[in-house]
Amino acid sequence: MHQFDIEALTIIKFPDPRLRKPTRPIEVIDERVTRLAQRMLALMKEANGIGLAAPQVGLSWRMFVCNTTGEPGDAQVFVNPRLTNMVGSIESEEGCLSIPGVTVKVRRAAQVTLIATDLEGRLVERTVGDLLARCWQHEIDHLDGRLIIDRMSEADRIATRKALKQLEAGFARGRAAGRT
Numbered sequence: 001m002h003q004f005d006i007e008a009l010t011i012i013k014f015p016d017p018r019l020r021k022p023t024r025p026i027e028v029i030d031e032r033v034t035r036l037a038q039r040m041l042a043l044m045k046e047a048n049g050i051g052l053a054a055p056q057v058g059l060s061w062r063m064f065v066c067n068t069t070g071e072p073g074d075a076q077v078f079v080n081p082r083l084t085n086m087v088g089s090i091e092s093e094e095g096c097l098s099i100p101g102v103t104v105k106v107r108r109a110a111q112v113t114l115i116a117t118d119l120e121g122r123l124v125e126r127t128v129g130d131l132l133a134r135c136w137q138h139e140i141d142h143l144d145g146r147l148i149i150d151r152m153s154e155a156d157r158i159a160t161r162k163a164l165k166q167l168e169a170g171f172a173r174g175r176a177a178g179r180t
């Protein structure tokens, strides 16, 4: 695997193409994976987010972190997660740390079951509803290269056009300046 400095990772923004790359399963949960999880939890907290997936720090690794309450004890790390048993359907507003300034309505399952591995290598299976179910579905979307703007209505498409254009222009400027 390529070398990189975990402490130097930051949250990347739309339309960075790394947000669109499908992720690969993590084969070994080693110290590097644990350090990445800690770094992602810190970045998420700093940005006042409730979830962060590895593609959002530029890595095609199949893992995400989340914490819907902000309490340290509620921090969760899921390695190689997948959803099963999606039940019901609810539409609600969502934002994304990689698409600042954009909020769109997204229809999601009301209840989901997630199967994953935790940092100790144990298999976990949990069924949740409400905000946690929404958060997990949002993060799994990231792991498949999908963003909330792929799921928005025509009305939201029109309402967010300007903000998305500005993000695109900002990304192009950063790239021209050699920042990405």
Ligand code: ZN
Binding pocket: 095, 096, 097, 098, 138, 142
């Ligand atoms: Zn997101």
